Amino acid sequence: MFKEIGDERTFNGILNQITDNIQSGRLKAGDALPAERTMAETMGVSRPAVREALRALELLGIIKPVPGGGNYIADDLDSWLIGPLSILFKLNNSCFRQNQQLRAALEREMAILAARKCTPLDAAELLRILTQIDSTEDEIRRGELDKELHTKIAKIADNPMIYSVLAAADQLTDNIISGTREYIMRKNKSAAEIDEQHHRLVEAIINNDDKLAELCMSEHMDTIEKCIDEMQQNKSQGYTGEK
Template identity: 55%
Template sequence: MFRKIDKTSTFNDVLTQIIEKIQNGELKPGDALPAERILAEEFGISRPALREVLKALSLLGITVSVHGGANYIAADLRNCLTEPLSILFQMYNSKIQDALQLRGALESKAAFLAAQNCTPLDAAELHLIIAKLDSTQDEKIRGDLDRDLHLKIAQISANPLILSVLNASSQLTENMITGIRSYFMQKNSTAPEIDSQHARLVHAITEKDSSLAEKVMNEHMHTIERLLGEISIDELINSDTLNDNTPATNSDPV
């Protein structure tokens, strides 16, 4: 399956070949890689060197390892940037607002492009999500639907880079404060504002009004930043949304 590589650039050569196999369809998400012995022989490298490469690929989210040593192509390659982005976040001692600002920039562009690319089927799916949001009081379900809505808009944008980075930045936010979407989507004083923005956003996208879609998404993301800034750490702890693994200095709203 693979050709021998230049041992002076082992990682890059292995990565390049795996990406080529994914691009041409020889390797698909969820497919198992050949056994380590076979891989090492095909690449012409030692098994210890191969293991180091596989560890790096796993860190990037391109492959996953399971008990027993088997290695697979990740089932969802959209998540491959989550871990590297998380490392950068920690390296710069960033705050949750930094992640939200990154998301805001990506979400706005995604909405702009989605309005240009929205098909009748896309429009029907967006309206269905809005209808489900309107029909349920369950904050967990509403949080999941909120995620579905933003993901669908990113998918409609038809830009795989925006989708991947947006997915990673969104996951980063939720890893820091688990359940934050559900918290915001509670049917309390903030929910009507968010629901209204969602409805206006979907209307702009389905009417193919790119400028309005971008404007409403900007407004929506600014609202999320504002609401987060109004929430105290005590409230997050009491609502069981704070992730115990997240340092308070990184999640403290300012």
Template identity: 60%
Template sequence: MFRQISKENAFDEILNQIIENIRAGRLKKGDALPAERAMAEAMGVSRPVIREVLRSLSLLGIIKTVHGGANYISEDLENCMIGPLSILLQLNNSSVQQNQQLRSALEIQCAKLAARNCSPIDAAELKLILAKLEVEQDEQIRGDLDRDLHIKIGKMANNPMLFNVMSAASQLTENIITGIRAYIMQKQMSVTEIDEQHKRLVDAIIAHDEESAVRYMQEHMINIEKYIEERAEMMQENQ
């Protein structure tokens, strides 16, 4: 699984070999990595160098370290980059509006791909989330269901890169504007605009109507952006 490497670029070569083994399927989700000593001997490097690489992979969420020092490939590789990407977007010092523009572009593309890929099981899960939204009164729970709906659509796109960046942008918005989803749900309790947008969007996705799915998600994102700007202004006034 591992081969001797050049000590000049030890960190990069160790990292590349681990990633290569994951991509080739020799290391699968949940698999235990060999012990640090065994990896060090196989690659001809010291254990501290191996440990440094493993620590970096752990910070990225690619591996999980359990009590006793054993290292395992993450069971959630598809989502492991959401946290680091959210931090990188935050360090970029972009505005809430710029971040929402990025999210909108990605959500629209995800809606298009979700309509292309929608299976009967996907359709049933989307309908279930909508049904829960229709009867739920608690704004916080409605906000969580709204998140679930967008996550489901993002995963249906079947593009991990799109999903990770979209989720990171969404997470950053929620970190900057605390309670934004609950606020949106509170605003729409007297009017069903967002609920109707969700329904039209889901119907288009289930019907494999990519053009309509794009149009309805675009309308939805414009509406969300309006609420985000409104909430951001309120927060600034209260500071």
């Protein structure tokens, strides 16, 4: 499984051998790695060098250390992107429009995939969330349910890459959703436009109409993007929207 490292840098060599073994299937989710001493001897490197590489993989969510029990490949490798991407999104926190453009592109593809894969059980879950949105007047709760609806659509789409990126942007997504709903409520005294878009989107997904689902999601994302632009413009002019 491991061999002596050649001319490449020690750190890179250790990382490459571990990730190559995961990619090839020789190491699978939940598998235990050899002891640090064994890995060091096999690759011809020091134990601190192995420990440093394992620590980097731990930070990426690929390795899970167990105190006194060694190191294991993470059980859920599909979610390993969330940690690194979360840091990048936080560093880019001020670029709301760019973040929304990325989200819009992913959400459109997500809607297409969800429409193709939606089962009767999935449909029931989507309708349950919509019913809860319609039945509550608490705008904070409605914002939470709004997020839950988009998360459910992402899970129905069953694409770990898309889900990981959206999950990594979770805090920014929260800010965008809650901020947009709040802005629309102040402006129009109602969030009926967004709620109606959700209903049309869910109907398209339930009916397995991927083209209509993409169109509905595009309309929904356009509405949010316009609101974000207005919010940023009003903020730059010192306008809060309060009366």
